[in-house]
Amino acid sequence: MTETDLVVAVLAGIIQGIVEWLPVSSSGNLSLFLSLVGTDPVVATQLALFMQLGTTVSAAAYYRTEIAEATRSLPGWRPQAAYADDNALVSYIIVASFCTGIVGIPLYIFAVDLAGQLTGGVFIATIGALLVLTGLVLVASESRSMGGKQTPTLFDSVLVGAAQGLAILPGISRSGMTSSTLLFRSYDPPAAFNLSFLLSIPASVGAAVLTVASAGGLPGISPTAAGVALAVSAVVGYLMIDLLLRVVERIPFWLVCFVLGAIAIVGGGLVSVFVPAA
Structure with a gap:
């Protein structure tokens, strides 16, 4: 691993550790960063999904109590009482994860194929457009009166799982789509974020497995660089989650999506004009 690879791995881990918890698309922003440092769009798309393994460790550590409670209820889980109080969380994770796979796997194949056809500038601009779309969804959810469902x-579960499947596309925020869907369904905002973050654990593991399987190994990264990037993202993610959850309560992240999306669209257009395609 060269010194440049090490720097890129550390920076990628920091970006993933911070933006995973924000509804601004961690895969989109990480894909943008990797593209700007010269990574092929296909590899950037795959790496952005693979890197979610690091923040999966953060989420598992942060929600260890909820995970332990859900695990203890598994032996008593019965389909006929799937959404009884004791089984609701387990049923939500199982059903939503299944729906995520149904929607997300075909979209992953489409996204990788599309990334292979786009030049660097167009790829960046496309991510920007999807970030703006995420911002529109967040605006719509914030404008809806919320109830107190928990x-x-x-x-x-079906709706949230399908929404999470859409987030396989770089630029579509996983946390933004899932939490917005729950807000549309009149959930209490803290409950919406907690349910969103919990669902990220199986989804991120599944996305990483799918990426490694489709790429035939680590996607364009050495084992050492991958280890560094995942370790950094796990540590940063764990240290930042409390802080970022507090920030979410104060800053309208639909605005962040619009700003990042607009910059990416303009920047991608400039790259397309001034940088010849390979």
């Missing part, structure tokens, strides 16, 4: 239902 316990997920079957219908909510």
Whole structure:
């Protein structure tokens, strides 16, 4: 691993550790960063998904109590009482994760194929457009009056799982889509964020496995660089999660999506004009 690879791995880990918890698309912003440092768009798309493993460790550590409670309820889980109070969380994770796979796997194949056809500038601008779309969804959810729901239902699980599947596309925020869907369904905002973050754990593991399987190994990164990037993202993610959850309560992240998206669209257009395609 060269010194440049080490720097890129550390920076990628920091970016992933911070933006995973914000509804501004960690995969989109990480793909942008990797593209700007010269990574092929296909590899950038795959690496952005693979890097979620690091923040999965952060989420598992942060929500260890909830995970332990859900694990203890598994032996008593029955389909006929799937959404009873004791089983609701486990049922939500199982059903939503299944729906994520149904929606996300075909979109992953589409995203990798599309990334292979786009030049660097167009790829960056496309991510920017998807960031703006995420911002529009967040604006819509914030404008809706919220209730006090906290316990997920079957219908909510299907909706949230499908919304999370859409986030396989770089630029579509996973946390933004899932938390917005829950807010649309009149969930209490803290409950919406907690349910969103919990669901990220199986989704991120699944995305990383899918990426490694489709790439035939680590996607364009050495084992050492991958280890460094994942370790950094795990540590930064754990240290930042409390802080970032407090920030979410104070800053309208739809505005962040709009700003980042606009910059990416303009920057991608400039790259397309001034940098010849390979």
